[in-house]
Amino acid sequence: MKKLFRNIHLWLSLPLGILISIICFSGAALVFEQDITKALQGELYCITPPAKDAKALPPAQLIENIQEQVSDSLHLTALQLSHNPEEAAFASFRETGKKRLSVNPYTGETLGWTKSYPFFQTMRKLHRWLMDPPASKGEKSAGKVIVGVATLLMVFILISGLIIWIPRTRKALKNRLSVSCTKGWRRFWYDMHVSVGFYCTIFLLVMALTGLTWSFSWYRTAAYSLFGENPTASAHRTDKGKEKPRKEEIKITWKDAQASAPQSMKGWFYAFHTGSWGGMPTKVLYFLAALSGGILPLSGYYLWWKRKHYK
Known part of the structure; x- marks a missing residue:
């Protein structure tokens, strides 16, 4: 069973890794937008x-x-x-x-x-639409669809990674919860990928599952209905x-x-997507998780390349 999920994790990550890194890094840049804007204005x-x-x-x-x-x-x-x-x-x-x-x-x-500053405007366009915003609110664009599909598949990457992570012994559990800094770069990045990936998975899943409400109307309708709100009627x-x-x-x-x-379902989803629901402590956690989410695909590429060329 683990072999199946390992293949799912690998073959979804290889084509989508760079996109996921871009989405995560730009999202991390937006976490403190309101705080920085407030300080400057x-x-x-x-x-x-x-x-x-x-x-x-x-x-x-x-x-x-x-x-x-x-x-x-x-x-x-x-x-x-x-x-x-x-x-x-x-x-x-x-x-x-x-x-x-x-x-x-x-x-x-x-x-x-x-006013919004150009840096944050650029990060938002990159995060939501890959610099290809829709012509008007509510419409689709190629960038919006690509971000949505990548985010949806990211959910499967995270879940499959979590299943692969599950250790069989107590010793293996200890190894998968820590990072070794004395056994070479390959071991360091492997431990980073495995342990940091585990620690930030829940946050990345929350970000992905809430972020999808801005990508697909069918998903938004289903998600809102799950909590008893009809977005069409609203x-x-x-x-x-x-x-x-x-x-x-x-x-x-x-x-x-x-x-x-938040006074509406959209407000709740926004708060849980950005980490604002718990004030500064949750914003810091979301920032670190998003930053780690951008690094994970890059470390995954490194490990895959090492395995392919140095068997």
Whole structure:
């Protein structure tokens, strides 16, 4: 049985290894995007309360103030508030994509637009579409399909690798949980591939299984339905054409001091895909796992080449 899974692991990894490395390395680069962006644009994220016991404006009042200060061509779709008294609120608009408007929650004054840096924009295009983004949201592109297929097959690579890893003896278990640094480079990379692969498999599986919801609509429908949500119905409820959303239709979410509190199934999948669900500790773990996920195929190529040429 192990021979079968070893063949599956090998013959899927050989053609897909480079793609998986690209997806993992670019994903690792995106883990701390929000934290770095927040640090570089502190004036848009951090505010000083006007008084010690000052209270933020009610959401309805904030919405009115925002709509008075922006162009009528912009349609407000979501407002993110924070329980942290020193954090700004953020307004999202249908026409601006990920670009959000920072708002002082105490006065309703707009502070400016957030921006994404070229490095992260490039990493996102590489991670999601291999630099071949769809012409419009929801459509397909060759890059999007390739990333989706590679991610789907990555699940089989990870599962087959885990089955191969299972040791038969206690001594073998000890060897497969540690890395030897005194027995040559080949042994070092073998131990790295086996032990590090085991430690990061669960994280890589979570990333892959959640990431697939952005690649295939059929997978997204099945995944959301598994947790009791109908994405098609949700899409119909939120798609209002070009009509200006009423106040009751504007989505209001809350952000706590550590991480976003997802208000929808998409939010939960995003949080578990990026590691933001547990704050900085889980982000660090996801970063290390994604970095290791990029190294694993390269170490696998090295071991395969050594085995082929130095039997």
